[in-house]
Amino acid sequence: MKDLDKYPVVTDPSSEILNPKELLDYREAREDFLSWLLAFGKDPSTATGYSRDTVLRTAYRTDQFNRWVWQNHGYTTNFTHDHADAYMRELAFSDKSRTHKANTQKSLKRYFKWTAYARGSDEWEPAHSFSSSSSPNPRDYLTxxxxxxxxxxxxxxxxIPAYGGLTPDERDRWKALLAQRFGKPKSEVGSEDWDRANxxxxxxxxxxxxxxxxxxxxxxxxxxxxxxxxxxxxxxxxxxxxxxxxxxxxxxxxxxxxxxxxxxxxxxxxxxxxxxxxxxxxxxxxxxxxxxxxxxxxxxxxxxxxxxxxxxxxxxxxxxxxxxxxxxxxxxxxxxxxxxxxxxxxxxxxxxxxxxxxxxxxxxxx
Structure with missing residues (x-):
């Protein structure tokens, strides 16, 4: 199993609403899911996993979906296509951005890709799709x-200015600045600190x-x-x-x-x-x-x-x-x-x- 110490296996909001036995059950299911994403998720046939950032985002978004299911239907770790369809319908009418909606849908598809692999169920085909942006253009760029x-x-x-080109007063002021920058007494600022600043x-x-x-x-x-x-x-x-x-x-x-x-x-x-x-x-x-x-x-x-x-x-x-x-x-x-x-x-x-x-x-x- 992949090391999951840096991933939100169980978030604080989920911990607060689950009893100890539910928490243990949920943690085991999440560990299986996130480990699979890291090792196989992108292409199980070649054992190619998703990147760390993709798994992080997927973990948070699916955890939010899971809490929505519990609040509406009670605790479970067997999330269904009907749950996902209902959640996306509610999200579609919300004021969340299209990017958030599209990314949530992608995360849920990754979850059901895992259940298909691990449990033999069908992958999820959502009724509606969301594009992350109405424009194909990149964000601002430098000319x-x-x-x-x-x-x-x-x-x-x-x-900073060259040491030899400063007056004694100017040199003293720059030494005070470098002392603050490097966290040392002004009396200890020397030529090596001048080089370091440049x-x-x-x-x-x-x-x-x-x-x-x-x-x-x-x-x-x-x-x-x-x-x-x-x-x-x-x-x-x-x-x-x-x-x-x-x-x-x-x-x-x-x-x-x-x-x-x-x-x-x-x-x-x-x-x-x-x-x-x-x-x-x-x-x-x-x-x-x-x-x-x-x-x-x-x-x-x-x-x-x-x-x-x-x-x-x-x-x-x-x-x-x-x-x-x-x-x-x-x-x-x-x-x-x-x-x-x-x-x-x-x-x-x-x-x-x-x-x-x-x-x-x-x-x-x-």
């Missing part, structure tokens, strides 16, 4: 100009994401072993890829490979990396995640003078820019390989004309 400005901002972000961590993280279109979870999981500086590549093993489907080889520019090489050398100086292969850690020693990456991108936008108040400026804006412009400069196949999409259908949403091209067309149209 070519904005990509250049973000790349340049990553060189400047977190940097380090390559943020530059390498941002530039690698601009080249490879890294998802937030890929930034979180990135390992030093992925980096092939000599050949200007990221080599992402199957077991560490976000979709957990294949080994991926992703191209990098020469300057990004150079930034990574500099960061790998610098990284050896920091004790927080002594016992881990994680490529980038926050100041607190944690892997970067969605919220910390969103904050980083917004600070870079502020530095680059890129407005984002009316845009969905998440880390995915970088990834979507890679897909959009790789498709324009090369083709869908190149974008599919660079973004690590298993299916070309996923990449199809980037087969659109960027706003700059449309603006130029309007100028030509008069």
């Amino acid at each position: 070519i100009e904005e990509r250049v400005r973000i790349r340049e901002a990553a060189l400047e972000y977190g940097s 380090g390559w961590k943020f530059t390498s993280l941002v530039w690698t994401s601009l080249d490879a279109g890294l998802r937030p979870v890929e930034v979180e999981r990135a390992q030093t072993t992925w980096v092939d500086v000599e050949n200007q590549l990221l080599r992402i093993p199957r077991e560490e890829s976000s979709k957990n489907e294949d080994n991926w080889v992703v191209g990098l520019t020469e300057r990004t490979a150079d930034a990574l090489e500099r960061w790998l050398d610098e990284r050896e100086m920091y004790s927080r990396y002594d016992d881990t292969n994680i490529l980038w850690l926050t100041r607190e020693g944690n892997p970067y995640q969605t919220s910390s990456l969103r904050s980083l991108l917004q600070r870079l936008c502020d530095l680059a003078d890129i407005p984002y108040e009316n845009r969905r400026m998440s880390w995915y804006a970088i990834r979507h820019s890679v897909g959009t412009y790789m498709t324009r400069e090369e083709d869908l196949a190149a974008a599919q390989a660079q973004l690590r999409h298993k299916s070309e259908q996923t990449t199809m949403k980037y087969d659109q004309t960027p706003v700059e091209d449309r603006r130029e067309a309007l100028d030509r149209m008069g």
Whole structure:
């Protein structure tokens, strides 16, 4: 059985409404279900499981469905197609988003796929389907100009003036700032802290994401072993890829490979990396995640003078820019390989004309 310590086998809301014997019964059923999803769920014939993130989302959504069944029909672990149809009918009339409805339906289909495999029952064919979005377009993405400005901002972000070019008063103020940043007395701030403040961590993280279109979870999981500086590549093993489907080889520019090489050398100086292969850690020693990456991108936008108040400026804006412009400069196949999409259908949403091209067309149209 797969290790389920990091998964919501039984959520707190479910624990609160079940008696001890029901709780034990439910936990056993959930462990079987989630273990199957991880090991076999995507393709039982080849023992290919779903990714960690997919299983997490499925666990929460099916648990919510289970509680709805208990509240309306009493406790059971034998959830039926009628239960699912009734739940989706109620959800259809709710004010939940179409994305939530579509994702819930997908999660329930995974559950009944498991019951078909484990119990010999039929898979569920819902009466109605929900598309996750009315538009095939990707979310906000950085334009070519904005990509250049973000790349340049990553060189400047977190940097400080050269030590020798400061007056004694200016140097004293910068020492106070560095003491606060690195959590040490001002009297102990030295030249090595100056070098550290002008380090390559943020530059390498941002530039690698601009080249490879890294998802937030890929930034979180990135390992030093992925980096092939000599050949200007990221080599992402199957077991560490976000979709957990294949080994991926992703191209990098020469300057990004150079930034990574500099960061790998610098990284050896920091004790927080002594016992881990994680490529980038926050100041607190944690892997970067969605919220910390969103904050980083917004600070870079502020530095680059890129407005984002009316845009969905998440880390995915970088990834979507890679897909959009790789498709324009090369083709869908190149974008599919660079973004690590298993299916070309996923990449199809980037087969659109960027706003700059449309603006130029309007100028030509008069």
